[in-house]
Amino acid sequence: xxxxxxxxxxxxxxxxxxxAPFEGLTEPARRTFSILVIAAVLWISEAIPLYVTSFVIAFxxxxxxxxxxxxxxxxxxxxxxxxxxxxFLGGFVLSxxxxxxxxxxxxxxxxxxxxxxxxxxxxxxxxLVSAFLSMWMSNTATAALMxxxxxxxxxxxxxxxxxxxxxxxxxxxxxxxxxxxxPIGTPPNAIAISSLANLGITISFIKWMMLAxxxxxxxxxxxxxxxxxxxxxxxxxxxxxxxxxxxVGIKDKWVVAxxxxxxxxxxTGQIHGIPTGVVALIPVIxxxxxxxxxxxxxxxxxxxxxxxxxxxxxxGVAMQQSGLASWMVERLNVGGLASPLIVILIxxxxxxxxTTFISNTSTAALVxxxxxxxxxxxxxxxxxTAFSASIAMILPISTPPNAIAYGSGLVSVKDMAKTGFxxxxxxxxxxxxxxxxxxxLFGYM
Amino acid sequence: MGTVKFETCSRCGSVDVxxxxxxxxxxxxxxxxECAKCGSFIARYTLTKYTSDxxxxxxxxxxxxxxxxxxxxxxxxxxxxxxxxxEAFEHIKKLRETLKEKRKVxxxxxxxxxx
Numbered sequence: 001x002x003x004x005x006x007x008x009x010x011x012x013x014x015x016x017x018x019x020a021p022f023e024g025l026t027e028p029a030r031r032t033f034s035i036l037v038i039a040a041v042l043w044i045s046e047a048i049p050l051y052v053t054s055f056v057i058a059f060x061x062x063x064x065x066x067x068x069x070x071x072x073x074x075x076x077x078x079x080x081x082x083x084x085x086x087x088f089l090g091g092f093v094l095s096x097x098x099x100x101x102x103x104x105x106x107x108x109x110x111x112x113x114x115x116x117x118x119x120x121x122x123x124x125x126x127x128l129v130s131a132f133l134s135m136w137m138s139n140t141a142t143a144a145l146m147x148x149x150x151x152x153x154x155x156x157x158x159x160x161x162x163x164x165x166x167x168x169x170x171x172x173x174x175x176x177x178x179x180x181x182x183p184i185g186t187p188p189n190a191i192a193i194s195s196l197a198n199l200g201i202t203i204s205f206i207k208w209m210m211l212a213x214x215x216x217x218x219x220x221x222x223x224x225x226x227x228x229x230x231x232x233x234x235x236x237x238x239x240x241x242x243x244x245x246x247x248v249g250i251k252d253k254w255v256v257a258x259x260x261x262x263x264x265x266x267x268t269g270q271i272h273g274i275p276t277g278v279v280a281l282i283p284v285i286x287x288x289x290x291x292x293x294x295x296x297x298x299x300x301x302x303x304x305x306x307x308x309x310x311x312x313x314x315x316g317v318a319m320q321q322s323g324l325a326s327w328m329v330e331r332l333n334v335g336g337l338a339s340p341l342i343v344i345l346i347x348x349x350x351x352x353x354x355t356t357f358i359s360n361t362s363t364a365a366l367v368x369x370x371x372x373x374x375x376x377x378x379x380x381x382x383x384x385t386a387f388s389a390s391i392a393m394i395l396p397i398s399t400p401p402n403a404i405a406y407g408s409g410l411v412s413v414k415d416m417a418k419t420g421f422x423x424x425x426x427x428x429x430x431x432x433x434x435x436x437x438x439x440x441l442f443g444y445m
Numbered sequence: 446m447g448t449v450k451f452e453t454c455s456r457c458g459s460v461d462v463x464x465x466x467x468x469x470x471x472x473x474x475x476x477x478x479e480c481a482k483c484g485s486f487i488a489r490y491t492l493t494k495y496t497s498d499x500x501x502x503x504x505x506x507x508x509x510x511x512x513x514x515x516x517x518x519x520x521x522x523x524x525x526x527x528x529x530x531x532e533a534f535e536h537i538k539k540l541r542e543t544l545k546e547k548r549k550v551x552x553x554x555x556x557x558x559x560x
Contacts, residue, residue, distance in 0.1 A: 050514045092512070099509055140519065144508035151502065296473065302512035359515030392516075400519035404508060407523035408501060 006047035010038045024330070028322035031064045036324070036369075039315055043362035044354075050362055051304040054080075054311020061318045071321050079313035083277030084183075084194040085306050090280020091184030092301045094259055095137040097287045100297065101255045102245060104133055104145055109242065112149070119163045119233035122153060127170045127224050131178030131216065135185050136263075138302070139175040143401035146171045147408060153240045154410065166231030168410045169419055172401035173223050173393055177427075180390045181216045183208045183276070187309050188364030192386035195316050195368045201379050205266040205276050211383060211442065215434045222430070223423050230419060251292060258286045305361065312365025319369050328373040340376045344384050345432045347371050351388035352428055356398050360389040380439040387431045393420035448553060449537050450546035454480035454487050462487060488550070500530050 014034035025033065035057060042053040061076040079085075098104050108129045115125030126146060133142040150171060154164050179186035183193055183205055189212075193203050203211075265272065265279040287293045319325040347367070355363040364386060371385045372378035392398035394417050396406035402420075405411060451460040461481035468474050474492040479485070496503040504526040513519040546553070 046515065046517060096510070138512045140511050140513050141509050144505045144511070148502065148505045151505075294472075300510065304514050305512055308514055359517075362515065397516045397520050399516050400508075400511075400513040403516050403519040403523050404505070407504065407526065 003047045006045035010041035013037045026323050028068045029324040029327050032318045032322040032324040035060045040366055044358050051307040054307050057311045057315050076314050080310035082313055084190045086277040087280045088190055090283050093287050094283045096297050097255045097292050099141055101252045117237045120228045123170050123228055124224055127174035130171050130174035131220050134175045134178030135181045139179050140400040143172055143175045143404045156240045162231040163233035165411050165415050166227040168405050170227050172405045175401040176390050176399055177216055177219050180387050181212045186390055187361040188386040188389035191312050191364045191368050192382040194313050196382050204269050211438050219427050219430050222426055308361050316369040325373045343376045348384050348388040348428050348432050351385050352391045355389045355392040356394050364389040384435045391424055391427045393423045448544055448546050449541040456485045457483045496530055500526050
């Protein structure tokens with residue numbers, strides 16, 4: 001019932017927007033505006049599965065814009081196999097191989113064995129590993145792995161030990177933060193890169209990391225400090241042991257080798273000139289062709305996420321082609337009204353508010369095409385919007401890692417909201433301030 | 446509403462079974478059901494998800510392969526897991542007593558696919 005109500009609202013708003021007396025809005029732009037409104041309502045309400053909304057977008061674009069724009073319908077379908085989607089596919093395969101061969105678990109143990117046994121150091125180690133793995137793997141998979149380790153540690157602690165809460169909260173927070181660091185860390189990053197590419201602005205893999213990594217490190221350190229101060233432990237050392245892992249096999253070594261080669265090629269794109277999307281085919285070919293990953297693994301790679309991203313990109317293309325984007329630049333040109341920093345801060349806050357309640361990919365797919373048309377440095381707006389889409393720390397429903405941590409029964413909604421709100425506020429300020437600073441430094445503003 | 450029945454040996458009709466859990470790295474887990482009375486093969490299950498008597502730990506293992514589109518789908522799965530397996534187990538036992546299912550498992554599967 002609710003589903004049909006939202007579908008009805010989407011259609012009604014689309015019609016209202018179409019007939020609204022917007023000055024200077026051409027017929028194609030008007031139709032695209034209606035599609036944007038339908039996408040917004042469906043993505044926010046989740047009345048139909050998120051990825052189905054992407055198909056709806058593609059369908060409406062082809063049908064409604066065919067006769068009013070001199071553009072091939074293929075233009076709206078290309079984004080579904082955009083190089084950034086292939087990059088993500090490569091990332092998914094890499095992530096699956098790291099997980100299947102237990103490389104993620106070995107990395108976890110290697111880092112934790114070096115960080116020491118005091119609660120503060122354990123929390124630091126756990127957050128560091130969570131953030132590092134989230135840079136390359138799915139945030140959900142990372143959170144699930146790290147929670148398994150956390151449970152082992154927690155089982156050795158007395159019942160009313162506050163450190164337990166800090167540890168359980170630290171994992172999802174670090175996973176969300178870590179995802180910002182690489183283009184493949186989380187879908188919003190990819191949507192930002194692709195949206196900017198449509199404007200002719202290229203951000204390479206290494207450039208993204210140079211911009212994102214300092215921000216990630218600062219937010220991670222502050223979050224760690226906050227958690228270890230709020231959930232202080234009286235215990236000096238925690239003795240815990242983990243099950244022994246099987247010896248490293250030849251296949252494990254191959255997985256690591258292919259992972260390293262892929263990452264090096266991603267980072268050195270400007271030297272060898274092979275696009276990141278093409279490099280991403282290396283793990284796909286090597287792992288699937290080499291039998292490391294089977295058909296079932298391939299089928300369960302997260303195709304729905306790729307389709308959702310494709311829908312966001314396709315919407316961005318339609319906005320550009322129809323002139324809706326440039327109309328927005330003219331009408332919503334807030335760059336001349338307020339300082340860029342204020343505009344970026346407002347956009348960051350709006351994105352965070354949205355991502356707290358809806359999927360970060362949907363948030364980015366909706367906000368990014370609008371953010372880059374605000375008349376303020378589009379690269380800064382894209383970067384900040386993508387980062388802000390990952391600042392979802394307040395509620396268990398904000399991100400899958402939060403839900404996983406909450407599912408342990410060790411933290412309450414109040415615990416997460418209280419700490420998450422502080423982390424969110426700090427993150428907004430850091431993301432906004434540092435992004436602007438770094439973008440100026442790298443000549444994007 | 447689903448249906449429940451005991452796995453039954455087609456050779457001797459016994460409902461006493463032994464589960465041979467086959468686990469191999471890189472392959473889905475398989476259960477070979479053996480008749481505890483005559484030792485015949487009864488059925489094979491290929492598992493996509495395994496839940497032990499420690500559901501949260503099982504959930505974490507399952508989630509290590511997952512990617513979610515949004516947190517709502519993740520929250521739904523976690524919510525399902527938060528209902529203790531023991532509770533669901535008791536419900537299933539009661540359902541079996543009530544329904545007294547007579548059809549073979551493959552017949553039930555075929556009928557469900559049709560609907």
